[in-house]
Amino acid sequence: MTSDPAVQPPVQAPVIQDLADSILDTLVHRIGKDAQAARPHDWLAATILTVRNDIVERWMASTKAAHAAGAKRVYYLSLEFLIGRLLRDAVTNLQRNDEVTQALKLHGVDLAELEEIEPDAALGNGGLGRLAACFMESMASLALPAYGYGIRYVNGMFRQRIDDGWQVEMPENWLAHGNPWEFERRESAYFVGFGGEVAVADNGQVHWSPSEAVEATAVDTPVVGWRGKHVNTLRLWTASAFDPIKLDRFNAGDFSGALADQTRAETLTRVLYPNDSTAAGQELRLRQEYFFSSASIQDIVRRHIQYFGDIRTLPDKAAIQLNDTHPAVSVAELMRLLIDHHEFAFDEAWKITRATFGYTNHTLLPEALESWPLPLFERLLPRHMQIVYAINAKLLREARGTDGIDDRAIAAISLIDEGGERRVRMANLAVDAVR
Known part of the structure; x- marks a missing residue:
């Protein structure tokens, strides 16, 4: 008879007592409560x-092992990660459910009740986000070194309330008690620009001068694989202004104006899928997508250079997977870094980019294949618009040299939709980048 690997062996009493003591010590010294004063959320934390x-400890060991082996990493970029409640998932994967249950029972606390009050992380909405979360846990279970990249939404989608039979949407306040799973990484912060102008120097070098910028800062959450043998990283980005408060305006009595830049920056990480039926909503959506894409690509390039030195070897050490069209602007962002910062010629940069990216498309419904009004894209990301034009010119030039490709096919594969309002087709950009 073979034993069921999911069945946990009996836990020894000293182990249970040690864990119970550790939980109590954490309650006192980290939460600042004793057992009599502690409320359920205190015990949960x-x-x-x-x-x-x-x-x-397992997380650090997994990271060190990947570095020592020079392993290739998967970088999974997704606007959503529907990770759910992590306590139940973690103790199950660590095979410590019985141990934690019995340790808490010594304090008169029920693990199942704590699991129920843990908030659902408002980082995703549906199948797209659940798939991303499943992939992250699966890669950890298979001991595949991986990073997930997304946005740390403060309010997620919405909380539903029914009044007289009608749905009322309320802000999702999942961070009301903080998030004890996460680690803020202030050292991993990046400049993300918008708007501005593009200039060409006498030597042909292109320089983009954004008119607006925010700082993207990383917040990491460990992703535990089955049996806890490998732990990967979910890295989410927060946004802040470089000058959070303009003191001169504050002292002059303009309190709202003094905080305007910080408020504007924080809107990037407030809500998943803001209503894009208005021009302002569309602009916010594009800002969100570029914000997390830029920070993620900068982080990937920084890590590669730190550990491997030569950016030309990026395809050998990194596989960047785009989950749907939301992070597709990452293609233009990597090209921008390679050309403008590392001084690669366009063709060599494109060769590296194509060898690095993968793309998952979840549906062929036209409304799900994102495209952006060209004037909006060009105003917010002028340098990226130039790069998209250059990629498109190369794509169409190659297509016209192929037998059987007529003007109708050319129009269909173009990165620019010329039918009516000119739009930038993000799915076409992603597909061309992974051919």
């Missing part, structure tokens, strides 16, 4: 932090 201590 103390339990998560105690379990997290075990995860962190």
Whole structure:
């Protein structure tokens, strides 16, 4: 008879007592409550932090092993990660469910009740986000080194309330008690620009001078694989102004104006899928997508150069997977970094880019294949618009040299939709980047 690997062996009493003591110690010294004063959310935070201590050691070991082996990494870019409640998932994957249950019972606390009050992380909406979360956990279970990249939404989608039979949408406040799973990485912060002008120097070097910029800062959450043998990283981005408060305006009595830049920056990470039926909503959506794409690509390039030196070897050490069209602007962003910052010729940069990206398309419905009004794209991302034009010119030139390709086919594969309002087709850009 073979044993079921999901069945946990009996836990020894000293192990349970040690864990119970660790949870209580965390409650007192990290949460600042004793057992009599602690409320359920305090016990939840103390339990998560105690379990997290075990995860962190495995996390560091997994990262060090990947670095030592020079392993190729998967970088999964997604606007959504529907990760759900992590405590139940973590203790199950660590095979410590019985141990944690019995340790909490010594304090008169029920693990199942704590699992129920843990908020659902408002980082995703549906199948797209659930698939991303499943892929991250699957890669950890298979010991494939991987990073997930997305946005740390403060309010997610919405919380539903029914009044007299009608749906009322309320802000999702999932971070009301903080998030004990995450680690802020202030050292991993990047400049993300919007708008401005593009200039060409006498030597032909292109320089983009954005008119507006925000700082993207990383927040990391460990992703535990089955049996806890490997732990990967979910890296989400927060946004802030470089000058959060303009003190001169504040002292002059313009309190709202003094905080305007910070408020504008924070809108990037407020809500998943803001209503894009207005021009302002469309602009915010594009800003969000470029914000997290730019920060992620900068982080990937920085890490590669730090550990491997030569950016030309990026395709050998990195596989960047685009989950739907939302991060497709990453293609133009990598090209911008290679050409403008690392001084590659266009053709060599395009060769590296094509060898690095993969793309997942979830539906062929036209409304799901994102495109952006060309004037909006050009105003927000003028340098990227130039790069898209250059990629498109190369694509159409190659297509016209292929037998059987007529003008109708050329119009269909073009990165620019010329039928009516001119639009930038993000799915076409992503497909061309992975051919």
